[in-house]
C-alpha cells in the first residue's frame with residue numbers, strides 16, 4: 061500500500077490534457093474513503109494520475125477501472141499505468157455513462173473528474189456503488205457543484221462540499237514564492 065501524494069513531476073504529462081494536482085488527489089482520495097482491497101472507478105482518467113494513486117493505495121487485492129473518452133488521454137493513462145507497473149487497473153476507452161456498463165461488479169468508491177453529462181453519470185454510478193460507498197466529484201464551476209449536490213441529494217446521499225485553495229512554494233533566488241493552484245471544489249456523497 062502506498063499513500064496518495066505522488067509528486068506531479070513523476071507522471072508522464074501532455075500539455076493539452078489537464079491533470080488533477082497532487083494536493084487535490086490526496087484530498088479527493090481521502091474523501092473516497094479508500095482502503096486496501098477496495099474497488100474503485102475513475103471516470104475521466106485524463107493522465108491517469110488519480111487511477112495510479114488509487115491503484116497503489118488499494119494494492120494487489122483491489123481493482124481500479126479507468127474510463128476515458130479521448131483516445132490521446134486513454135494512451136496517456138496507459139503510459140502512466142505502465143510506468144508505475146500496475147497490474148490491477150482496467151482501462152476502458154469510452155464515454156460515461158455508457159462505458160460504466162462494461163463494469164459488472166459493484167464498487168466501493170467512484171471518482172468523477174470528467175464532468176460532461178454529470179447527471180447521467182451520477183445516476184448510473186449509483187447503480188454500481190455498494191451501500192456506504194462514496195461518489196467524489198472534482199469541480200471547477202459553481203454550476204457543476206450545484207448540479208452534483210442536487211443529483212446526489214435526490215438519490216438520498218449524505219452530501220458534503222469543500223472548496224480547496226492551495227498555494228505551492230516555488231524556490232526563487234530571494235526565497236519561496238507561493239504560487240496559487242487553481243481553486244477547486246470537491247463534492248462527495250455517501251450512499252445510504
Ligand SMILES: C[S@@+](CC[C@H](N)C(=O)[O-])C[C@H]1O[C@@H](n2cnc3c(N)ncnc32)[C@H](O)[C@@H]1O
Pocket residue numbers: 077078079080081103104105106107108109110127128129130133154155156157173174175176177181
Ligand atoms: C479534468 S480531466 C481529468 C483529469 C484526471 N483526473 C487526471 O488527473 O489526469 C477530465 C477528463 O475527463 C474526460 N471526460 C469528460 N467527460 C467524460 C465522460 N463523460 N466520459 C469519459 N471521459 C470523460 C475528458 O476527456 C478529460 O480527459
